[in-house]
Amino acid sequence: MRHEIRFSGFGGQGIILSAVILGRAAALYDRNYAVQTQVYGPEARGGASMSAVIISDEPILYPEVTDPGIYVIMSQQGFEKYGTRPAPAAVMLIDADLVHSRPSCTFHEIRSTTEAKTALGRVIVANIVMLGALVAVTGVVSTTAIEKAVLDSVPKGTEELNMKALRRGFELGDKEVDTR
C-alpha cells in the first residue's frame, strides 16, 4: 500500500517537522518505507509551507507526491495553494479555526491550534495535536510508532507536553472516526 500525505500551513507551525516525524515513524518504527519532501524557497517563508510524505510497504520508486490521498491543512493560504483539488476519495484534516474554506472531499475539522492553546497552553504543539488526529483518523502509521518518532524529534524537556498533545490528537481523531 502506498499512502501519499500532504501537509500545508504557514511558516512556524511546524509543518515540515510533522511530515518528518510521520516519515520517521513509518520508516524506523513501523519498518515501512517512507519518503519526505518539501517545498523550499523564500515564498515558503511568509506564505504557505508544504511538505509531503509517502509511506509504503515496498521500496518507494517515484518519490514525489502528485495526487495525495491524505491532506493536513493548517492555514487558509495553505488550503488555497495546496488543498483546492483533492481527489474525490481523498481525506483532509483541517484546522477549522485557521481554514475558512472546505474541500469537496471527505474532511475532518480538527481545532488543533485552539486545542493546543486552551487545553495544552502552548500553540506551538498544534502540529503534534494534528499529527495525533491524523494517525487516529487514517492509521497510516501505528500509534506506538508515532509516539516514538515524536519523542525522538522534540526538544529535551518538552517530551511530556508533546505526548499530551499527541494523545489529545488521538482523541480528537478518534472522535471524528466515531461520529461518522
Add this chain to the structure above:
Amino acid sequence: MRHEIRFSGFGGQGIILSAVILGRAAALYDRNYAVQTQVYGPEARGGASMSAVIISDEPILYPEVTDPGIYVIMSQQGFEKYGTRPAPAAVMLIDADLVHSRPSCTFHEIRSTTEAKTALGRVIVANIVMLGALVAVTGVVSTTAIEKAVLDSVPKGTEELNMKALRRGFELGDKEVDTR
C-alpha cells in the same frame, strides 16, 4: 618567394624589435606579406630570446618558421638553442664578438655590438646595425623599406643615431657580399 628568417640573442638586445621592423618593412613598404612570431615565456627573460619572420609575395598560410633560410644570431646561448641545425643552404649572420661557435652553413661575421659601441657610441643600436647588414646581405626587403620601418619604430630623438646604425650595417653587409 617565401623567406623564413630567424633572429636570436639575449633579452635586451632588441631581437624582437628587429624582427618586427623587418616584417613591417616587408608588409608596409615593400607591399609584400609578412608574419612575425616569437618565443615568449620566462626563460626568454634571462636566456635566449627568439623571433622569426616570414616574408612572401603571396598570402602566408602556415605562419610558423620551421626551417629558416636566414639566421641572425646575436648570442652564444641563442646559437646553441636556435642556431645549431641550419639547413645546408641557409645563411647565418653572426655577431662575431658574442658568438663563439660557427655554423655548418654559409655565415657572415658581423661585429654589430662592437661596431655599435665603438663607431656609434651606443651598444643599444647593435640590433639595427645587424638589421642593416641582414638587408645588405640577403635583400629580403628593400633598403628604403627598412629605412622607413626603422624610422617608424624607434623612439623620438634617436632617428639619426638609428639611421647611422642602419647604414653602417648596410656597409658591413655590402662588404661581406663583396668579399665573397
Add this chain to the structure above:
Amino acid sequence: MKLVIDESRCKGCNLCTMVCPYHIFQEGDRLNERGIIVPRLDRPERCPNCRLQKLYGRRLCGACALICPDQAIHWDEEKPYEAQKVVIEY
C-alpha cells in the same frame, strides 16, 4: 488626513509601537485573514500628520512610517472631506 495601517502589507512586527511618541500604535490582539495580528491605533488623530501634513506640505515626525519595514503605514486623504461636512450641515 487619516493614519492607516495597510493590512495587506502589515506583518505585525510591532516596530511601530516602539517609536511613536504618542503611543498611537498599540499591540493588537485579533488575528486577521492572513493570520497576522495588526497593531491597533489609539486615537490616531493625535498624530501631527493627521492634522498638519497638508498644512506644512510635508511629513512631520513620520518615525512610524520610516521604521515600518513593510511600508504599511500611510496617511490617507480623508475621502470627500468637504462634502462630508456639507452632509453634516444639512
Add this chain to the structure above:
Amino acid sequence: MKLVIDESRCKGCNLCTMVCPYHIFQEGDRLNERGIIVPRLDRPERCPNCRLQKLYGRRLCGACALICPDQAIHWDEEKPYEAQKVVIEY
C-alpha cells in the same frame, strides 16, 4: 675559507658592491661566457669570514651573501689547505 662568486649563478647585478663594508666587491669589466659581467673581488681575504668563519663556527657579517639575489656568493673550503703550506715550506 675562500670567498667566491659562482659564475654559473651570478647575473652581475652588483648588489654585493653596495653592501660590503670592506668594498671587497668591485664592479667587474669583463663579459663572461654567459654574457655577464661578474664583480671583481678586491683582496677577498680581508673578509672576516675567510679567516674567522671556521673558528666561530658561524657566518660573520654575511651581508653580501644575504643580499645576493642569485645565491652566487659562497665561502669555499680552501682545498688541501695544510698540504699547500707544506709545499711552500719545501
Add this chain to the structure above:
Amino acid sequence: MSFEDWFREDRLPHIYCTGCGNGTVINCTLEAVEQMGWTVDDTVFISGIGCSSRAPGYIKTDSLHTTHGRALAFATGVKLANPRLHVVVFTGDGDLAAIGGNHFIHACRRNIDLTVVCMNNMIYGMTGGQGSPCTPVGAISTTTPYGAAEPVFDLSELAVTAGANYVARWTSYHVRELTKAVQAGLETPGFSFIEALTQCPTAYGRRNKLRQVSDMVQYLRTSVILVQKIQRMRERGEPVPEDKIPVGEFVRRNRPAMGVQK
C-alpha cells in the same frame, strides 16, 4: 514625493520576514535619496545576493540584482561608464564582507563615487542562518553550533583603512540618524559606506535568545555607543566599554575619487 513613492507598489509586500530590519533600512535610504532631489530615472540601485540584496527589486528605478558578493564590481562598471547616473548599492554582511570582501576594499581604495548601504544582520539570512564574518564571537548559527569562534570584521573600520571618503554606522532602529548618514554619503563624492546594524529575528534572533523582534531591536539599541561619547570618555580618561559597538560618523574626507561626474 516621499520615500514611499520610490517603491514598486505591485511588488509589495516584500519577502522579508516579520520584523526584519531590511525594510526599514530601505525606507531610510529612499528617504535620503528623495532628499537629494534625485529622480527615479537618474538613479540606479545595485545589489548582490542575500535578503538585503533583494531590496532593488522593490524600487522603481533601473536596478541590477547581481551575483553573490559582486555588486560593487558591477556598480563600478555602471558608474564609470556613465557617471551621470547616481548609483546606490545595497548589500549584506555576507555579500559584502565574506565573498565580496575584495571588491569592497578595492572600491574603497579606488574611492569610486558610490554609496553603499550594508544591512549587517551579523548572519547569512537568505540561506537560513550560517555564520558570517560579522557573527559575534559566541553567537550560535547553523555553522557555528557551538558558538562562533572566529574573530570578526569591523566593516566600518575596514572601509576607513581601505580608503572610503565617507563612513558611518547606525542601527535600523536609529531611523533618523541612519537617514541622515545615508544622505551625507550620497552628498559626498567618492565612496561612501553606511553600515546599518539590522535585526534578523528569523536567522539570528531565534537562535540567540532574541526570539521576539523587539528583543533583537532592544539588543541592537543597547549594544551601541556614540563615537562622540567614546571621544568624550577618552578625553576624560574614562575607560571605554570594550563590548559596545561605536556608532556615528567615522570619517568624512576628500581623498581623490573615481567616477565623479564632472
Add this chain to the structure above:
Amino acid sequence: MSFEDWFREDRLPHIYCTGCGNGTVINCTLEAVEQMGWTVDDTVFISGIGCSSRAPGYIKTDSLHTTHGRALAFATGVKLANPRLHVVVFTGDGDLAAIGGNHFIHACRRNIDLTVVCMNNMIYGMTGGQGSPCTPVGAISTTTPYGAAEPVFDLSELAVTAGANYVARWTSYHVRELTKAVQAGLETPGFSFIEALTQCPTAYGRRNKLRQVSDMVQYLRTSVILVQKIQRMRERGEPVPEDKIPVGEFVRRNRPAMGVQK
C-alpha cells in the same frame, strides 16, 4: 646549516631577472626559518602566481605553488588540517592585494597561524609590468601609460586593521632588519605579515627612470622612514614627511588565533 642549505641547488639559477630583489627576500626568509630551528621536513612554503610566487619552487621543503591570488586560502587548509606543519607564504603585491585581497583580509581576520612574506615590487612583474594596487600614483606601467591614477593600498595598514597579530615592513635592501622581522613573524602565533618593498628593475624600474638596479635600490632606500622616527617627530611636533613610506614593526599582539599548534 645556513639559509643556502634550504635551496634546491639543482633548480638554480632561478628565473629572476638580474638585480631582482626577490632572491634577496628569499634569502632573508630562509635565514629566519633557519634561525627558528625548523627543518626541511616540517616546513611548507606556499605561494600564488607571480615572479615572487615562484620562490617555493627553489626551496627543498614540501611546497605548493597554487593559483593566482589564492595562496592564503590553500595555506589555511594546510595549516588547519595539520597544525604541526610550519607554513610560510610567499606572495606579491598583485597576488596578495589585487586578486587575492579577500583571502588576505580574511586570513588576517581569522588570524590563522601563518607567516606571509609579500614581495611588494609595486607592479605585476611576471606579466610584464601592469599596474598593481600598490603602483604609486603617477608611476608608469603598461596599463597606466599616462601615469597611475588610482589611490594605492597600504598593505601593512590593511593587515593591521584586518586583524593580523604581527605586521612589519622593510625593503629588500634592509637584509638584516628584514630577516629579523620575518623571524619575529615566525615566532608570533597567529597571522604574521611582512611586507618587503622589492626592486623590480625590469618591469618597474625600466619604465620609471630607474633603469639601473642600483637606481631602484637607491630609490627604495631613500623612500622609507623608520616608524620610530615618525613617532619621535610626532612627539616633538615636527611635521612628518608625507611622501615617505614608514618601515619597521607596526604591530605585535596576541589576539585570538586559529590553527596554532596546541
Add this chain to the structure above:
Amino acid sequence: MSKIEFMQGNTACAEGALAAGCRFFGGYPITPSTEIAEHMARRLPKTDGVFVQMEDEIASIAAVIGASWTGARAMTATSGPGFSLMMENIGYAVITETPCVIVNIQRGGPSTGQPTMGAQGDMLQCRFGSHGDYSTIALSPSSVQEMYDLTAKAFNLADRFRVPVFVMSDEVTGHMRERITIPDRVEIVSRRPLEKGTLPFRGGDDGVPGFPEFGMGYGVHVTGLTHDERGYPEATDPHIHAALVQRLVSKVESARHDIADYEMVNPDAETVFVTYGPPTRTVKQVMHDHPGEGVGHLHLRIVWPFPERLLRLFTNAKTFIVPEMNMGQIAREVERHTDLPVISVPKLGGELHTPGELQKLLEARP
C-alpha cells in the same frame, strides 16, 4: 551492525563522507547544499576533524586541496554558482593530482536561477567547466541511500586516481528524506603513498603516481604549471605538456569500464532508458507499473568517465531514451557513441519527470 535511519539526502552525504574518514570540510553556504556544511559543522569538531567556513567557494576548494596535501580526506559541497567559482581551482586539483571530493547539489540555472529547485544542469560543466583538457570522475546518486554510499565511494575513487571527484547530486535528492541503511562500516581504500625513490608525478602502470603527503619528508613541489615528473615547472616544452595532459586524461578514461557503476535491467530490450540521478526513480516506477513492456534500463551511478561500452550491451536496442532534468546534456554523450536514435527527454523547471510523462513516450513508440 547496520542501522536503519530516516535521513535527509544532504545529511546522508555528510554521514557518508564521515564514514569514509573525511577529516576536513571547507565550504561556503549555498542553497540547496547548505545542510551538508551544517551537518559537518556539528559533527566534525566531535570527530577530530576540521570544519571551516571559508570566505567564498574559491577559498573553500583551495582549502580542501591544501588539506588534502596533508593527507586528510577532504571535501566541499556547493551548488551551481559556487561550483562555477570553483572551476579554476578544480583545474588546479586536476593538474596537481590532488584527491578531493566536491559535492554539487544541483539547482536550476543558469546564474542564480532557481535556488530551491532541482536540476541536473551542471553535468557538462563538471566535465568541461575548467579550461584546458582533462578528465575526472562524477557520481550521481538517485536516492538518500546512494547519497551515503556514493559519497563514501567518491573518496576511494579520489584517492585511487588522485583526482577531484564530483558527487553530482541535486535538490531533489539532497532535500528528500528517506529510509536508509547505515552500514556498519564502509570500504576504505586510501591513497597509495609515494614510494621513496619514485617520482611524485610519474604514473605507474595505471598512470597514477603514489601520493607524497606533506610533512613526510618527500620535499615535493606542487605546481599548477605544466611540470615534469618531479613536479618542477616546465611550461614551454610541448612534449612534457602533451605527456602530462595525456596521462591525466588517460588514467581516468582508461579505467572507465573498470570503475563503471550501474544497474542494467532487461538487456534484451529494444527501447532502453538511460538515466542517472532522480529520473532513475521515475523510470523504475514506470517499469514497475508496466512490467513486460520490453523496456530496458541503464542506470548510471558513475556518469563520467562515460562507460559507453554499456550501451552496446543492450544488443537489441533500437532506441535510447534519456530523461534528464536539463536540456539533454548526457543525451549528447549517448549520441556520440551510438548511431541509433537517441531520444532526449529534457525537463527544466525543477520538477522530476512524472511516470505519466515517460509512459506516454513509451506508448508513442511505433
Add this chain to the structure above:
Amino acid sequence: MSKIEFMQGNTACAEGALAAGCRFFGGYPITPSTEIAEHMARRLPKTDGVFVQMEDEIASIAAVIGASWTGARAMTATSGPGFSLMMENIGYAVITETPCVIVNIQRGGPSTGQPTMGAQGDMLQCRFGSHGDYSTIALSPSSVQEMYDLTAKAFNLADRFRVPVFVMSDEVTGHMRERITIPDRVEIVSRRPLEKGTLPFRGGDDGVPGFPEFGMGYGVHVTGLTHDERGYPEATDPHIHAALVQRLVSKVESARHDIADYEMVNPDAETVFVTYGPPTRTVKQVMHDHPGEGVGHLHLRIVWPFPERLLRLFTNAKTFIVPEMNMGQIAREVERHTDLPVISVPKLGGELHTPGELQKLLEARP
C-alpha cells in the same frame, strides 16, 4: 580609405573593438592576452572611453556587464585561468541577456599550465563552463585580419542577440604580427532599444527582447534569478523557468545557420578538413601545396552555435578530419552530427600542426 598595417593579433583585436565602438574595457592582466588590455589602456582614454583594470577577472566581467547596462559596448579579455573565474558571471550575462564581448586568448591548460603557449583547450568550456543550460556565440579567428574583423563582428552579434559573445582566439594568433587591412569603417549594428510598452524580457519573433538602457526611464529590474518577462524574480514556477531557459537557448540556436560564418572549399571532396583558428592555416597550406587531392575544407569562423548543416553540404564526404590544438573538443561535436568516421587530430603542447603532419594523414588514407 582602408589602410595597411603590420600588427599584432592582440592589438588588432583591440583595434577591431575600438572600430566597433567599444567604449568600455574592464580587465585583468594575463598572458597571453595582456596586450589587448595594454592597448586599450593607451587608446580608450583618448577616445572618450573608459579603461579600468579591475581587481580580478570576476570583477572585470562584472564591470563589463554593468557598463553594458548603461548602453556602452563593453568588453574584457583574458586567458584560461581568468576565463574560468568568469564562469559564474558569464551565466549572469546569459540570463540577464546582457550584450558583451569576452576575448579568450587561449593558452595551454589545465590550470596555470603553459602560460605562453597556444592552445584551443577552452572550446567546450566556453559552451558549457557555467552552470545550467544555455547557449552563446563563439568566434574563432585564424589570422590577425580575422582578429580585427571578428572582434568587431562580435559586438554586433552580442547586441543583436543580447548575449555574451566569445572571441576564442589563442596565443598563436594573439601574439603573431601580420599584415592586415584596416577598413575605413566597420559595419555597426547596435542593439535595438526596448520599445516602450513592451517587456524587457519577452522575446519578439527572434526571441530577442529590445534593450532597456539604464537611465532612459525604463525602470527595469535586472536579476540573475529566474524572472518573468518584466524581469521580476519568479524562482519557483517551473513553467516560467522552462520558458525562459528555452528562449535563451533557442534565440541563439535557431539563428545558427543564419549567422554561420565559414569558408567552404571543394564541397565535392571525400575527405574534408573541419577547422577553426590556427589549424586552419596549416590545412590551407597543405591544400595549397598539394592541390587536386580531392580534399575539402570547412573553416568555421563561428564555432558556437555549431552550424551542423554545413557538414551535410559536403555531399560526397566519407571522412571528416578535425585538427585541433586540444584533445578533440570540436571533433566531439562533429561526431554527434554525422555517422561518417570523424578523425580527430588532437595536438597538445603549444605547437600548431605542421603541414607535414597533416599531409602524412592524407597520405595514409586508404
